[in-house]
Amino acid sequence: MKTIIIASTSTLHGSGSLEYLLEELSTFFKATDEILFIPYARPGGISHEEYTAKVSEPFAKINKTVKGIHEFDSPTEAVKQAKAIFVGGGNTFVLVSQLYKHGLIEVIKEAVSNGTPYLGTSAGSNICGLTMNTTNDMPIVYPPSFKTFGFVPFNLNPHYLDPDPSSTHMGETRETRIQEFHKFNPQPVVGLREGSWLHVSGSTITLKGSLDARIFEQDKVPYEVPTGADLSNLK
Structure with a gap:
């Protein structure tokens, strides 16, 4: 059964990395003490080593250790053996390029489908959808x-x-960009505001956090859904 957290961001203004999610993550990752981190998105161009060290700090507060996928001889085997996976934010194009380069798209999909908990933030959340075209x-x-x-x-x-x-x-807003997307693509888009996340448990998708989400569907007026809403039927 899929168990996923799809978070808009890792860091809220005025708080530390993952601080707003730590209580949730303590429960989410309760079955393991070690998390496989995929640092391929490289925010600001930092190295995989620097990124892994950075995300290790908040997880240490909930007694979890983090190991970067770049530390393994075989990225695919690392995913297959992982008890939990975290894909961080940065540049989605870089992230997706590296996932394809290392043959990880199908491997991660299979692992998560078989129950490996997955946390994504920012770019790591973008890739949870059907395509990355709304990054x-x-x-x-x-x-x-x-x-x-x-x-x-x-x-x-x-x-x-x-x-x-x-x-x-005078430039385009996010809403305008998503409307442009819908001129060529039919799937809905969920606008996740900072501090909000989706919790996926099997086929159930629930909006969590303090803010509403904005839903865009092709040829429809955008609308708001409140925190706690069930998005399982959005397709």
């Missing part, structure tokens, strides 16, 4: 495909920002 990131590399895990039957837009009526910025 906010720059296409600094070109992955072999935009298709991703499809753990949920829709796309994600982590870090979703509402239009600011007082802003003098």
